[in-house]
Amino acid sequence: MNYWLFKSEPDTWSWDQQVAKGEIGEEWGGVRNYQARNFMRSMEIGDRGFFYHSNIGKEVVGVVEVCAKAHPDSTSEDPRWECVDIRALAKVPVPVTLEMCKQDHRLSEMVLVTNSRLSVQPVTPAQWAVICELGGLEGY
DNA sequence: GCCAACGTTGGC
DNA sequence: GCCAACGTTGGC
Numbered sequence: 001m002n003y004w005l006f007k008s009e010p011d012t013w014s015w016d017q018q019v020a021k022g023e024i025g026e027e028w029g030g031v032r033n034y035q036a037r038n039f040m041r042s043m044e045i046g047d048r049g050f051f052y053h054s055n056i057g058k059e060v061v062g063v064v065e066v067c068a069k070a071h072p073d074s075t076s077e078d079p080r081w082e083c084v085d086i087r088a089l090a091k092v093p094v095p096v097t098l099e100m101c102k103q104d105h106r107l108s109e110m111v112l113v114t115n116s117r118l119s120v121q122p123v124t125p126a127q128w129a130v131i132c133e134l135g136g137l138e139g140y
Numbered sequence: 141g142c143c144a145a146c147g148t149t150g151g152c
Numbered sequence: 153g154c155c156a157a158c159g160t161t162g163g164c
Contacts, residue, residue: 009162032160033147054162098163117146117161 003123004039004049005112006064006086015051015061018088025067025087028120029075036120040084041070048140049086050123050131052112059095060131063140064088093136106130 006028008014018026031037043066051062068085075081101107107130111121123131132140 007162035147058163115146116163119161 002043002047003125003128004043004047004066005052005060005121005123006049007052007054007119007121009055010053010057011055015053015088015091018051018062018064018086019091021087023067023087025064025085027068027071027074027085028083029073031073031083031119032076032081033119035118037070037080037082039120039122041082043070043084045069048089048128050092050128051088054119057095058098060097060135061092061095062088063090063092063137090137090140094134096131096135100134101131104130104134 028040031040045066045068047066049064049066050060051064052058052060064086066084067087070082070084072079073081073083098112101110101113107113107127110123110127111118115121132138
């Protein structure tokens with residue numbers, strides 16, 4: 001199983017909206033970046049991800065699970081764009097802010113810290129564990 | 141609201 | 153295939 005991080009501006013698509021989709025989940029549409037798309041293509045059902053609020057909050061607020069493999073993005077006419085579906089698994093008890101990530105030397109290599117613009121990014125198992133620790137998440 | 145960093149586009 | 157111009161993202 002691999003770990004990921006999904007970024008969204010809460011004004012556009014928030015954690016609460018994601019939670020409201022329940023077990024069915026929702027497609028992670030609208031991504032128009034090849035790197036991000038390629039990461040989604042490599043995702044498997046059951047992969048875990050963090051849900052991050054950019055711009056407003058700038059913090060990891062939830063844990064999600066990939067529930068459908070990459071398929072054409074319904075928000076685009078262009079067949080180049082694909083996306084996965086994700087569903088909410090758990091809220092992060094203590095949201096992990098970007099500031100916290102920057103200050104923790106164990107996360108200095110995290111893509112969130114090194115490339116702030118990539119909207120879908122891989123997370124290493126070690127980084128996953130650190131964020132879980134900081135966020136008070138157990139069993140994920 | 142500004143701007144740095146990054147990605148994409150298109151002329152050559 | 154290079155690179156200038158432009159557009160977008162996202163932290164500050």
